[in-house]
Amino acid sequence: MFPRKPRNLIVAALCFCIAFTPLSPFALAQKKTAPVEATPPPVREEFKFGKVDMEVLEEADLLDVRLERDGLVLTDGPSNAFVRRVGQSLIPHGLELEKVSWRFRIVRDPQPNAFALPNGSVYVTTGLMTLIDNESQLAAILAHELTHVMRRHTYVHNRSNRKKFLTMNVMAAVGAYAPGGVVGAVIMVVTTVAPFIMMATMYGYSRDLEREADLKGIDMMISAEYAPEEMVNVMKLLDRDFEGENIRLFYNDHPSLDERIKYLSGYLGARADKVTHQMELNRERAAYFKTVEPLMRHNLQLAIKAGRARSAVYHAQRLVDFHEDSENLFWLAESYRTLGPRAPQLTEKELTNSGKKDAAKKREKRTLEEEERDLLATEAGKNNWQSHQQKAEEFYRRALNAENPTPVAHRGLGMLYEKLERGADAVAEYEKYLELSPSAIDRERIQKRVEALKEKLK
Amino acid sequence: MRARLFALVVVLLTVSGSHQVQAQFIHPKIKSNETTIRRVVVMPAKVTVVRDSMKGPEGMAAESDELSLRVEKMVAEVLANKKKVTTLPAPTPPAASADGDSEQKYNVADFQTKFDALLPNIMKKRSDVKKARFTMGDEVLNLNLDKGADAIIFIRGEGKKLTSGKTAFRMLVGGMPAYLRLMIGIVDARNGEVLLYTDPIFPGDPTTAIDRLRKALEKGFKKLPEVKG
Secondary structure, three states: OOOOOHHHHHHHHHHHHHHOOOOOHHHHHHHHOOOOOOOOOOOOOOOOOOHHHHHHHHHHHHHHHHHHHOOOEOOOHHHHHHHHHHHHHHOOOOOOOOOOOOEEEEEOOOOOOEEEOOOOEEEEEHHHHHHOOOHHHHHHHHHHHHHHHHOOHHHHHHHHHHHHHHHHHHHHHHHHOOOOHHHHHHHHHHHHHHHHHHHHHHHHHHHHHHHHHHHHHHHHHHHOOOOOOHHHHHHHHHOOOOOOOOOOOOOOOOOOHHHHHHHHHHHHHHOOOOOOOHHHHHHHHHHHHHHHHHHHHHHHHHHHHOOOHHHHHHHHHHHHHHOOOHHHHHHHHHHHHHHOOOOOOOOOOOOOHHHHHHHHHHHHHOOHHHHHHHHHOOHHHHHHHHHHHHHHHHHHHHHHHOOOOOOHHHHHHHHHHHHOOOHHHHHHHHHHHHHHOOOOOOHHHHHHHHHHHHHHHO | OHHHHHHHHHHHHHHHHHHOOOOEEEOHHHHOOOOOOOEEEEOOOEEEEEEEEOOEEEEOHHHHHHHHHHHHHHHHHHHHHHHOOEEEOOOOOOOOOOOOOHHHHHHHHHHHHHHHHHHHHHHHOHHHHHHOOOEOOHHHHHHOOOOOOOEEEEEEEEEEEEOHHHHHHHHHHOOOOOEEEEEEEEEEOOOOEEEEEEOOEEEOOOOOOHHHHHHHHHHHOOOOOOOOO
């Protein structure tokens, strides 16, 4: 009945473990067929605060303070008011949650992301605010995050993780004192495999909570009369990987975007009581862009500083298409100058998971400047740079010829000419900038550049 | 048995590591005395510690903030006492500008982010600091520091404190001890070049081991030339 040889016994034990992990084919098959029609109630009524939960809450309050203190929270009034209004409109009327005080804030980070703290603070990054198209998409993001808070996901996940960590530690202790012989070998195998199983269940549970937040989010959007199909559109937007950084790992705490699009479409199909007309969405888009235009410019500055040039070009072009003023043209020019010798889009190979992993390794080895230098040594890099510097120059010029020209376009041109080794032109542009912006924050920097260039020109 | 032996090796390596001279990498300009660091500005430190318990890691946000301040002050103290380096005030303390000048607050935050972005490159090949490979660019001038500042100090750190349960568990089974590891970069205030990188590490409770912290910092800045005259 049972295998007698030690090796067989070990193999049997391994098979047993693998069969019951969430990674097993049985578990995966079960996941795929899980119903998407039913979602739990919006609030976890039965939740009672324990000591551990209070510690998590305290940490969340301190994180709020830290984010603000470190200058990571955007203080732009109109954008914050807008996010607050959309967020508040999603909260069920009269809902009072213990130890939750709703706050909606924008984080200065060019990477598209959003997160919620269990104390009711919901954060959306400037990168995500810039990526989305309209108010309904913002509502989709906020509804997802609100569900995490309302369903107490952070506390529930933390409690579950603690149990699993304890199990892992007990297993490690058992493994360390395993006797010899066949029994000892089995114990060793089981205790070696157990942490992987536990890790898989932790991530699996996290993915379940994300799925719950996605589906519940759709319900909330419908209740607040937002176009629910925009939840799917947000996922599609997030799937556009300009910088090649969405790497699929063996363990993922979120379901894959493909999977999310699939189950959300399925859920929406089952209860599609409203599909918004394109014209209505276009109107919403214009209103959205108008409200968050300053935020989008701020994000472009952050993206350029972080070397996210491909995203910057895409977003700046969108801004110029919406409103072609001097400042937006300037940001498009800056984006092209930053793009430098890089290709405007990643190739198919670069967008594969292994391509992204290779790029991540290279990023660790090379600084942005070194990457640029290496690219400029190639024919393709030289061609890209030539094309991008021409575009940059054209947009700087257009920014300066537009109504109310922004002086920073002179600085941009100066930097472009300096790179092109047109010293005299660079000095002329820098000097115009200094003349027009006597109290600029970067005055000293530009003055030093002028001095160095003049010295070189002698 | 094998697991215990492995744990013992890990512990020995960590402990012995703390008694070795800390890794320090100095820019050739400092080595050749072409540049002397006399006055520095210490940017707000970012040190994070977690409490490792049998039930997994737990955040220690309040203790981390306290430790960050302590490290910041101690770096200034060690540099003053051992190297005669003067510390100048940091650009607009973030707390003071909470509802004031957003632009300056953002500026400081963006420089901290820029250092965070450069740090993995430095850590990947720390010895390249000696080849003058790393720079934060002339954007450092936008910080508009005191004109006398020669360098800016960026401090990052990570540490782990063990609960009593986890300490007992570690004795029985093995595992990483409590520790604090700092990553400190000194950047030229005029052109952004990374002049020194050091990453002292020491075992022990990071929230209470004040003497060990001081000693680790003293060792960490050992190669930095003392200001003469």
